[in-house]
Amino acid sequence: GHVNPAVSLAMVVLGKLKIWKFPFYVMAQFLGAFAGAAAVFGLYYDSFMDFTSGILSVTGINATAHIFASYPARHLSVLGGFIDQVVGTGMLVLCILAIIDGGNIGAPKGVEPLAIGLIIMAIGVSMGLNCGYPLNPARDLGPRLFTAVAGWGMEVFSTADNWWWIPVAGPMVGGVVAAVIYFLLIELHH
Template sequence: MQRSSTEGPSQYPHCLSSGRTQEAHLIRKGEDMENENKKSIKERVALRNSLVKEALAEFLGTFLLILFGVGSVAQTVLSRGSMGDPLTIHIGFTLAVTMAVYVAGGVSGAHINPAVSLAMCVLGRLSLCKFPVYAVCQFLGAFIGAAAVYGLYYDAFLDYTGGVLTVTGPNATAHIFSSYPGKHLSILNGFIDQVIGTGALLLCILAILDNKNKGAPKGIEPLMIGLIIMVIGVSMGLNCGYPVNPARDLGPRLFTAIAGWGTEVFSAGSHWWWIPVAGPLVGGMVGAVIYVLFIELHHVDPQKTPEEENSMKDKYEMIAMS
């Protein structure tokens, strides 16, 4: 029996359509399952404890500060000035702070400095219970950052020092990581230096973040905060190199003590090590209180001028009439 010429695939369009629909359904189902898997992975990995998230942000931000900032010092010193100078160090720390604040700012506020955290506690903007967590993570971030710089330039350190790591002398390298006083500097003057420098830092930070003052455009705050470091560096760096941050100084100092420079890093400069720790803590509180007493307490809520009020009244009358 001869098959009709109309028989074939064209006789069963509903079968082809059904097959395509089923295939599309399977593709969508596979995509949905993939999205669910991604979502479930994120839910399993994402942290829910806000303090833990803030602690990690402070650790990472301070790590970057030391990696870029101390890295710029290492490059300058180990190249014997051929690949850097004081200005490149200032720029290095300026951009290091800027990048660190961009990285951690949205999570923890990017204090990256125990002096900043303590000042925020004094102003009631950070719980005192959080301060030890912030400070410990900042010190750890600085310590690991110093280790990263040393690992990055390990061969350069060997070449520069001949394998002998010293705190003083023509091939001294401890000052790459932490501050040491100039020969002219007394302990008292060094303490005053750190109080003034860190006080200026906090005062300017609060001004930049003050919405009722001129402030800084949204998203530009990290760059402005970085520029504070630049101006401190070019105006207050002679005495001891403007540490203005206990974590930035003590964390790398602890690393150098362990990594081969020895306990001289604490005894050098008439036991200078505690000055860049205590001075900034005091200075940060002083600077914050000065800003609040001199500026913040005296803000007046903006009031509309009579012209603005009349303009608004006219606008509403026109809307009502239309």
Template structure:
């Protein structure tokens, strides 16, 4: 009886179209990432560092990404990042027509995650800010949701920071999921990916945090603009907002190309002798 009920529920509720399943998975995965990540920042800032510190924020984002990958990985691959999705398109691991659906889902998931953090900590926000939500000043709270540059950081420096940081994220993800490389044991990949964020956080977080994800940064930033922080979230830092959007996309593409040319292209094929080295030009000549 119970089995029949479950089968009936599956038949009536299960989505028939694969892209809708992947859309919902990316939405939920990104929601989880932002809820844990931005939530850890909110707890640190709103408690005035009594219930958090930089290390707890690193842990929040690392575990958040790990759990996001566990939530969405089996359905959509658990990209939860447009830069990762674009890299997969470049490498032929994601069909290009699916890319817009993934990106929209990721932005909506990040927006919803930011809204959830604000809702959970609404009373704390009002107490901390006396009802005045701002990006700058002693009681600034905009940085809970999105990245802003440190005083020493130039626009060019910020762009390079995001290209390199996201490049390392994507490069290491490709290594972890590469079956032709050492890889990670099945089911452990999300844990390894979470550790990448921890490594980036403790080594490349000084300049602007480590957004590394257009959806994770722009989605919550848009939420703050609508929730009371105003357009200051876009104008602060010499209109900084586009850096954590464009930089990660460039970094993701470069990482995909570099990993393919330096690592994946040289994997030993099972049908080739171990010492048989055939250049790309030779392959082209043979095909002609």
């Protein structure tokens, strides 16, 4: 299965996932990410309280919200961040499609998750400077919603020129663009 709404949307575009299943996948992906953030917060609660003296903040010297969701580097514009997410997620989805396509040599059976993990690591190492590497709307918005209700407040949505929508919309656009490119350049020729 896939745990990334951008990948799920790419699968819908390519006809590999029925459109009626898409909302259920996305809901499960967001709930899973929210639950994961809650688990991390619970496991490290004492550390958070010690580091922040009980004041959970999004910005400043004791900021901790970035542990859960992505926030842009100071040099990054909104447009630059959007392009970063479209390109990064597009590369991820293109690679995933190449790996799982039965018409390609792809990765050996059973090694696909490792190959995808290495691709995510490569994208992170090469493109992580701007804003980390969200690449997954659920991985960003689910934990961001958790931080909003867990004590960081609504600043998680308003900080950095209302940045929150960039790691949600950018990857979705990147997933669709990658699906169309893959269809036109590869799948159409099988």
